[in-house]
Amino acid sequence: MIRALIVDDEPPARARLERMLGEHPDVEVVAAVGDVPAAMRRLAQDRPDTVFLDVRLPGDDGFTLLELLGRSDRPAVVCTTAYADHAVRAFDERAVDYLLKPFSRERLAEALARVREHHRPVRPAGPAPARRIPVPGPTGIGFVDVRRVESVRAERNYVRVHTDDRRVLLRATLREMEDRLPGQEFVRVNRSVIVRIDRVVELQPLPHGEVALRLASGDQVVSGRSHAAVVRAALGL
Numbered sequence: 237m238i239r240a241l242i243v244d245d246e247p248p249a250r251a252r253l254e255r256m257l258g259e260h261p262d263v264e265v266v267a268a269v270g271d272v273p274a275a276m277r278r279l280a281q282d283r284p285d286t287v288f289l290d291v292r293l294p295g296d297d298g299f300t301l302l303e304l305l306g307r308s309d310r311p312a313v314v315c316t317t318a319y320a321d322h323a324v325r326a327f328d329e330r331a332v333d334y335l336l337k338p339f340s341r342e343r344l345a346e347a348l349a350r351v352r353e354h355h356r357p358v359r360p361a362g363p364a365p366a367r368r369i370p371v372p373g374p375t376g377i378g379f380v381d382v383r384r385v386e387s388v389r390a391e392r393n394y395v396r397v398h399t400d401d402r403r404v405l406l407r408a409t410l411r412e413m414e415d416r417l418p419g420q421e422f423v424r425v426n427r428s429v430i431v432r433i434d435r436v437v438e439l440q441p442l443p444h445g446e447v448a449l450r451l452a453s454g455d456q457v458v459s460g461r462s463h464a465a466v467v468r469a470a471l472g473l
Contacts, residue, residue, distance in 0.1 A: 238351060241284040242268040243275045243301065244316065245293050249337065253288060253316065256344055263348065272296040272462050273445070276304060280469030284311055286351050291317040291326065296462050302329045304463060306414050306424065312354045314347050369397060369416075371404050380404060382421070386435045386451055388413050390428040398453070423470040425449060425459040433470050 240263055244250045250268040257263045266282040269275050271293055278284070291298040299322075302313065315326045318337040326334050332354050333347040368379040384399045390410040397404040397413075406413075414424055424430050431451060438450040445461035447468070459467045 238263045238286050238348070238355070239282070239284045240265050240286045240288060241275065241278055241282065241311070242288045243270070243272075243293070243298065244268070244288075244290040245270040246290075249290070249316075253344075256341060257288075259341070260345075260348060262352075270294075272298075272301045272304070273465060275301055276462065276465035279305075279311070280465055285355060286312045286314065288314050288316050289331075291315055291322045292319065299325065299329065300462060302331075303411075303427070304424065304466060306411075306419070309419050312351050314351065367418075369404075369406070371406065382417060385417075385422075386432055386453055387455070387457070388417070388422075388430040398455070400453075423467055425457055425463055425467055427460075429457050431457060436471060439468075439471060439473070 240257060242250050242253055242265060244253065250270070254265050254268055257265050266284050267278040269278055272295065275287070289298045289301060298315065305311070312332045313330070314333045314335060315322070315331045316335045316337060316339070320336060323334045332350050335343060335347055367382055369382060369385070371378045371380055380397060380399060385397055386400070387398045388410065389396045389398065391405070393407065395406050395408050395410055395413050397406060410428065410430065414430055417430065421434070422430050422432055431449065435452045436449050437452050440448040440450070442448055442458070445464055447459045447464045448456055449459060449467070450456050
């Protein structure tokens with residue numbers, strides 16, 4: 237059974253896609269929403285395995301949602317849009333398919349076939365998340381145990397890893413670090429910071445939907461409105 241979430245800001249388009257998906261007995265539409273914050277809430281609540289995502293949305297666009305989800309253990313994504321010019325980026329972001337509106341029932345059926353193939357359990361498993369982070373030094377390569385990492389912060393073409401007792405600068409992107417770290421232990425709280433979940437000691441709601449997080453070290457980071465739902469879900473709220 238495919239559990240699908242529809243994300244599209246146009247109610248007629250949402251309704252049409254929901255009707256078309258309803259013609260497939262192995263597809264259940266768990267929710268249909270119109271923006272990224274609502275999508276993040278339903279992703280945390282309903283755990284769909286597939287997202288039909290309009291690229292152009294009010295406020296944060298569809299690619300912002302893909303960024304929030306990361307690349308490891310995220311639902312299959314089928315982009316649905318009236319614009320062909322985002323196709324290259326969509327496939328760079330590992331979309332399963334790209335449907336140009338208005339698409340036919342036959343074209344939707346092809347996309348669903350690709351979704352089913354994507355979900356086949358026999359596909360090769362990816363590499364296991366890292367338990368240690370290699371750190372090049374003047375005399376060799378040291379290692380940082382991920383259990384000691386409190387946060388990872390983007391700094392231009394580098395990231396700075398904050399541990400209990402030191403700060404380590406590495407040449408990597410935040411996306412690369414997000415893919416390497418255990419997803420059940422870390423959460424991305426904004427475009428520039430990943431934190432270890434069990435190092436969050438306090439969450440404070442802010443006026444416009446953001447949340448402030450206080451970490452065990454005393455550091456504070458602010459999670460934007462788009463990230464707040466996934467942060468709350470990671471903290472069991």
